[in-house]
Amino acid sequence: MRSMKVHDYMNRHPVKFTREMPVETAVAMLIAASQSGGPVVDDDKQVIGFLSEQDCLAMMLEGTYHKEQSATVADCMSNEVVTVNSDMAILDLAQELGNKRPKVYPVVDYAKQLVGVISRTDVLRAIDLHLRDSYANH
Template structure:
């Protein structure tokens, strides 16, 4: 299974957010994607953080209570982002995802630039395809 690389199963064109976007703009982008969050990037694709639907929901509830919409992505994004590299094993990532870890990981190159994203569904698909292939070879 070591031949299962993240690069082979990641989304190379994930939805991304900018730190200067309003939370409302970010929500609009997120609700049109199957992912539960998105990487926040600079103009040069350097990863700056991650914003989840949960982060947005908390801020939107607060905004509705105060009847104001003034938050920006940079105000609520997480900057302690767990990332993976495209050359890492998808099986190792699957094992990592068994714990209380993110359901989606930004994929960055060795310099911290975003090259994609991979979700738990993507990893599950990778393992499933690999097992199906192995079953065919045995049978």
Template sequence: MQSMKVEDFMHRRPVVFTEDLPIEAAVERLLQSRQRGGPVVDTEQKVIGFLSEQDCLAAMLRDTYHKELSANVSDCMYRGEVLSVFADESITDVAQRMDAKKPKVYPVLDGDTKQLVGVITRTDVLAAIDQYYQDSYRRR
């Protein structure tokens, strides 16, 4: 199972955001993609934050209450260290780090450039492990 790599199961065209994107546009992207959140990147495709459904919900409730619709992603996003994985990491290693307190969506970075190359979700990791077990059962 160590041979199963993140790059084989990640989404290569994830929903990503920039700081200046209006929150309404960010929400529309999330809803259309059914992704639970996504990385916020700078002009060099480096991850500088993360925007979750929860962040969007809080911003939209606040803006509705104050009858304002002026928030941008930069006003709502998480700016701390974003938990990320590398494309060449093993699925098993990533699965061991995904516990209940961790994000459901992880940005996937290129090991050399540290640029965003995709995202991987808990569901993707679960599907990869399931595929491994299904293949193992078939070989018996």
């Protein structure tokens, strides 16, 4: 049977941001990576925020996006971040996803350092693979 832990299905090389990064740079990175959002980390790789496409859209619509003084990630990121541990069971995470939670979770190790991200699509893929294995073995 396949492992059903977050670390087996997470993206180990996610787009991540710093507080000081210009929003324009962050938007370009999100678009290039086809990621709907990403964690904001400090110098110790600790997750201190989350920047979503929604946050970027709000900033762009506000009109500060192209003014001379650029907005930074810190100006529009969410400080409320739900992280998951890399050893968490995929099925436990899937149950949490049903409660209108974020679409992307930063994944941290026991030192609370960023080790990746996991999305709803990643969770769906993991459960699909598990179910396929179950049917193939019957």
